[in-house]
Every structure is written in C-alpha cells, then in structure tokens.
C-alpha cells in the first residue's frame with residue numbers, strides 16, 4: 001500500500017509500506033480520508049534526533065475491508081470512523097499520558113490501517129468522508145474540555161481565545177448547540193468574521209483590553225490552548241469559582257502567576273487531554289443529535305502531504321485540514 005512515512009533523516013515521504021492483516025479483535029480499514037493535527041508536527045519535531053520510522057496521522061475514516069477473529073458489532077464494508085485515543089475506555093481511567101494513534105503506532109496517513117475494533121465507531125451517514133476524517137481528535141478534546149471538565153451549561157458564557165484552531169471551532173459549534181453565549185478572540189480579522197458566521201456572539205481582537213471590552217460580562221468557562229502568551233490575562237475576566245480548562249500551550253509553557261489572584265476568587269484550573277472511549281461515543285451521539293459538521297479548511301490528496309503540512313504550519317487555516325486517499 002502507499003503511505004506517508006516519517007523518517008528522522010529524510011522527513012516525510014510518500015512511499016510503499018507494509019500492508020498488514022488484522023489480528024483477533026482488529027479490523028482492517030481502507031481509509032478514504034485523514035485529518036491533520038498540530039500533534040503530527042510536535043511529534044515529528046520531538047523525534048528529529050532519534051532513529052525512527054513511522055506513519056503519522058491520528059484522524060481518519062474509511063471502509064472495513066477485513067475483520068479479525070472475535071470482532072463483534074461490525075460487518076464487512078461498514079463505514080467507520082477512528083477514535084485515536086488508545087487504551088482509554090472508562091471515563092475515570094485517566095492515563096498518565098494519553099496514548100494517541102500515529103506514533104509510536106502507525107497512523108492514518110496511508111491507504112489502509114489495521115486497528116482494534118474498540119477504536120472505531122460507525123460513521124454518521126450525514127458526514128462526508130472529508131468531514132468524518134478530520135473529526136476525532138479535536139472534537140473529542142473539545143467535548144471533554146467543555147462538558148466533562150468545564151461543566152458548561154446552557155445560558156452560561158464561554159470564552160474561546162484563538163478561534164482558528166480545530167478544537168476551538170468544535171468548541172464553538174458544541175457550545176452554540178446547547179445555547180451558550182460564546183466570545184472568541186483572534187489576531188486575524190478574517191477568522192473573527194468566520195467565527196461570527198458559525199454563531200460566535202462576541203468577537204475580540206486577541207490583543208485588545210478584554211476587561212474594558214466585556215464591561216463586567218465575565219466568563220463561566222474559559223478554554224485555553226494558547227498558554228503563556230494569554231494565560232495571566234484570563235484571571236481578569238473569569239467569574240469567581242469559574243472554570244479555566246487548559247489543553248495546549250501553542251505560545252509556550254512557562255508563566256508567572258500570583259497565587260493570591262487564584263484563591264480569593266476561587267478559580268478552578270483544570271487540565272484535560274483527549275478523552276475516553278465513553279466520551280468519544282457521547283461526542284458522536286451529540287454531533288449526530290445536533291447535525292454538527294466539522295469545519296474543513298482545505299482538502300489535499302495524500303501524496304501532497306508537504307503542502308498540507310505547510311498550510312498547518314502557516315497558521316492561516318480555519319478549522320481542520322483533510323487528506324483524501326483517492
């Protein structure tokens with residue numbers, strides 16, 4: 001089969017790769033689409049100095065072409081969507097570090113993948129292949145961040161800084177579906193306009209004085225993946241006992257904080273990463289109930305992986321970037 005392989009010396013290349021058969025409990029899927037995530041870049045950067053060779057990619061969707069022994073609940077030619085959160089099933093079994101498909105295990109930037117049947121669900125019929133292929137990692141992260149950790153409720157006020165990211169766009173769609181007021185920021189006016197079209201109620205330039213712009217209309221929940229550049233500013237605009245849910249550090253890891261500014265207003269700082277299989281099922285039911293479709297920024301043929309990666313590195317995308325296998 002053809003696949004995109006990452007090797008520390010060569011970088012990414014489109015080449016022949018081993019076409020495996022499923023073991024008991026596994027299925028083989030002919031992938032129709034896959035999705036890019038910032039993680040693909042992080043992992044490649046981490047591995048640059050190591051001797052390594054693997055197929056990247058966490059998100060994907062396709063058709064089951066072979067069933068291993070003892071697989072139940074699926075049939076040949078079912079359309080399936082991959083849950084890239086490996087070995088995490090029950091809500092409470094939070095792993096020390098999430099195991100994610102696409103390093104160390106081979107991922108979805110390939111014509112075929114063999115994966116445990118515990119890590120697939122049936123594709124909702126209303127999603128196109130491109131939409132289904134970009135959904136899993138970002139939508140699962142957004143679902144757990146908003147509902148399991150953030151405890152977001154109808155009528156509350158949610159803040160999403162950096163609305164351009166994949167997780168951020170799902171969070172906006174999910175929050176609007178349950179009737180939440182959503183304020184977003186971006187450094188890019190065009191992204192703010194796109195967010196408005198998706199239902200954002202209040203648009204703030206990232207560099208503006210949020211406190212003045214908001215006029216005391218503070219937030220119940222803040223969703224942070226930007227980290228150092230904005231983190232200290234959140235405490236000016238979070239309600240007492242409000243939830244700051246944190247899952248990324250795009251602008252850096254290290255911050256200086258006054259602890260006093262935390263305990264007087266009793267803020268809750270909650271870390272989150274990916275989600276369990278239970279939350280994955282809940283997320284699929286949620287999007288199906290509200291007919292929510294992922295925002296697909298652009299679609300590239302698998303062979304054009306370099307161009308797709310450049311698009312992600314440019315930071316100009318709004319929503320998710322998709323790879324098409326045909």
Ligand SMILES: NC(=O)c1ccc[n+]([C@@H]2O[C@H](COP(=O)([O-])OP(=O)(O)OC[C@H]3O[C@@H](n4cnc5c(N)ncnc54)[C@H](OP(=O)(O)O)[C@@H]3O)[C@@H](O)[C@H]2O)c1
Nearest residue numbers: 038162163164165166186187225229248249250251273274
């Ligand atoms: N823990 C998990 O399970 C998990 C899962 C998925 C993603 N993540 C994390 O979520 C983040 C989002 O992923 P992504 O690939 O979409 O992110 P990204 O491209 O790194 O950045 C997302 C947005 O953050 C804003 N931003 C970045 N740097 C900034 C800075 N210095 N100052 C102000 N704003 C800044 C930008 O928004 P504007 O362009 O709108 O200004 C950008 O579009 C990443 O950190 C990723 O690692 C974590």
